[in-house]
Amino acid sequence: MVVVLFLVTLAAWGGTWWYTKTYDDKISQLESMIAQDTTKLSGKRADRVADFSNRLTLIGQNLDAAVDTSSILGELEQNMVPEVRLTMYEYNRNDRIVSISGVTSSFRYLAAQVISLKKDSSFSQVKVGDVSSDENGLIKFSVTADLIGDAVVVAK
Amino acid sequence: MNLKVLTVPFLVVMMLIIAIGYIWPDLSALPEKRAAVSEKEENAASVGAVMNNIDALNGSLDAQKETEQLVDRYFPENMDQGHAIDALNFMASQAGISMSGLDIEVSNSKLNEQVSDGAATTAQRIPKLSKYVVTAKVSGSYEGIKDFFNRVSHMDLFHKVISFSISVDTKNGASAGSAAAAAGGALTGAFEAEFGYMPKRPATVIESDPIFRSSQLDFAVANRLTTFITNIVPTTDNQQTGKPNPFQ
Numbered sequence: 001m002v003v004v005l006f007l008v009t010l011a012a013w014g015g016t017w018w019y020t021k022t023y024d025d026k027i028s029q030l031e032s033m034i035a036q037d038t039t040k041l042s043g044k045r046a047d048r049v050a051d052f053s054n055r056l057t058l059i060g061q062n063l064d065a066a067v068d069t070s071s072i073l074g075e076l077e078q079n080m081v082p083e084v085r086l087t088m089y090e091y092n093r094n095d096r097i098v099s100i101s102g103v104t105s106s107f108r109y110l111a112a113q114v115i116s117l118k119k120d121s122s123f124s125q126v127k128v129g130d131v132s133s134d135e136n137g138l139i140k141f142s143v144t145a146d147l148i149g150d151a152v153v154v155a156k
Numbered sequence: 157m158n159l160k161v162l163t164v165p166f167l168v169v170m171m172l173i174i175a176i177g178y179i180w181p182d183l184s185a186l187p188e189k190r191a192a193v194s195e196k197e198e199n200a201a202s203v204g205a206v207m208n209n210i211d212a213l214n215g216s217l218d219a220q221k222e223t224e225q226l227v228d229r230y231f232p233e234n235m236d237q238g239h240a241i242d243a244l245n246f247m248a249s250q251a252g253i254s255m256s257g258l259d260i261e262v263s264n265s266k267l268n269e270q271v272s273d274g275a276a277t278t279a280q281r282i283p284k285l286s287k288y289v290v291t292a293k294v295s296g297s298y299e300g301i302k303d304f305f306n307r308v309s310h311m312d313l314f315h316k317v318i319s320f321s322i323s324v325d326t327k328n329g330a331s332a333g334s335a336a337a338a339a340g341g342a343l344t345g346a347f348e349a350e351f352g353y354m355p356k357r358p359a360t361v362i363e364s365d366p367i368f369r370s371s372q373l374d375f376a377v378a379n380r381l382t383t384f385i386t387n388i389v390p391t392t393d394n395q396q397t398g399k400p401n402p403f404q
Contacts, residue, residue, distance in 0.1 A: 002163075002164050002167045002168065003167065005167075005171060006167045006170065006171055009170075009171045009174050009175060009179070010174070012175075012179055013174050013178050013179050016178070016179050016182035016183055016186075017178075017182065019182070019186065020182050020185065020186070020189065023186070023189035023190065023192075023193055024189070026193050026196075027189070027192055027193055027196055030193070030196035030197060030199070030200050031196060033200055034196065034199050034200050034203055037200070037203040037204065037207065038203060038362075038363060040207065041203065041206060041207060041210065041362045041363060042358065042359065042362060045210050045211075045214050046210050046359045046362050046368070047356070047357075047358050047359045048214065048217065049210060049213040049214060049217065049359070049367060049368070049373070050359035050362070050365065050367060050368075051356050051357070051359070052217060052224060052227060052373070053367045053373065054283065054354075055227050055228075055231045055354065056227060056374075056377045056378060057377075058231065058285060058314075058352070058354070059227065059230065059231055059314065059377055059378075059381055060377040060380070062314060062315075062316060062352075063377070063380055063381065063384055065316065066309065066316075066317075066384070067309060067317040068309060069302070069305035069306055069308075069309045069317070069320055070302065070305070070306040070309075073302050073305070086322075086324075087323060087324045088321065088322070088323035088324070089321060089322050089323070090319065090320075090321035090323075091319060091320055091321070092318070092319040093317060093318055093319060094318055094319070101323075
């Protein structure tokens with residue numbers, strides 16, 4: 001009886017050893033197949049697709065943040081008080097600031113200009129800088145306005 | 157008799173040793189090995205699918221050759237300063253203004269550090285692009301400068317506007333407050349933009365790259381680009397070169 005049991009144990013040992021070896025062989029066979037196929041993957045055809053896709057991704061990001069100068073200047077035109085004349089306009093995207101210098105004949109028009117800019121939802125802060133009047137009575141002024149978050153006019 | 161007595165305990169001990177030392181560990185490792193096999197089978201299948209997808213993706217690029225050429229021209233692999241200069245000059249003349257200055261500065265920093273889409277995997281996968289900054293100075297009327305800025309914004313070269321300005325040209329004899337100066341066209345404009353380019357590099361981590369998980373390319377951005385570019389600069393024909401005295 002004990003001998004039979006011993007033989008059964010030996011058979012079970014042989015069985016599990018064979019089963020494990022089969023799995024190990026299958027794993028190494030699959031690994032070499034994957035390694036072979038992976039080598040085949042790299043090449044000009046894959047490079048072409050990856051390069052095109054990478055370029056498109058970056059182009060997409062750039063288009064999302066594209067500045068529409070026409071809309072920005074159009075907005076400026078709408079905000080202008082007729083009695084005020086600009087001498088300088090600067091839009092700086094990196095500093096997120098718009099700087100304006102101009103001349104007018106009265107402080108009333110300057111105030112109206114500042115109010116008009118403040119009403120623009122693109123700006124968070126409109127600050128009046130230097131204000132001076134020259135010998136002809138013309139009032140020279142400068143104004144800066146901070147751009148709100150994504151106030152950059154985006155061309156979609 | 158003594159041998160017969162010893163055989164039974166010996167066999168029992170051997171059975172225990174075989175069962176505990178060999179059979180049990182092998183049996184315990186079996187689920188792990190089964191999982192490893194199915195994982196490897198999945199990997200092999202996915203590599204096969206990627207190979208098929210690469211063929212399909214190349215097929216769609218072949219079918220959209222013009223789009224591929226547009227993307228390559230818009231976003232070149234080399235620094236194409238000549239094209240940028242030519243484009244700015246062409247657009248200034250189209251807008252009826254004159255270009256009074258041009259400054260090109262090559263930068264070592266990488267442009268898409270600032271235009272990351274927030275997805276770490278995408279940012280890691282996509283190579284960094286190089287840039288150069290071009291500042292163009294123009295003079296002319298307000299309408300002309302505005303038209304020039306608009307044309308440059310929609311030109312067929314990958315770029316990002318940094319700043320632009322318009323001011324009364326005081327150098328040409330006009331006083332800062334002179335309405336006649338502005339009306340007469342004595343305005344100066346400046347336009348600063350970063351132009352990008354990206355050398356071609358071999359694809360890496362192909363099997364895990366999401367591009368190769370699909371058999372179709374998304375051309376939506378390319379279509380957006382086609383409508384965004386409203387100003388195509390004609391390619392400069394190769395100028396005839398050669399003269400006997402270069403200093404004459």
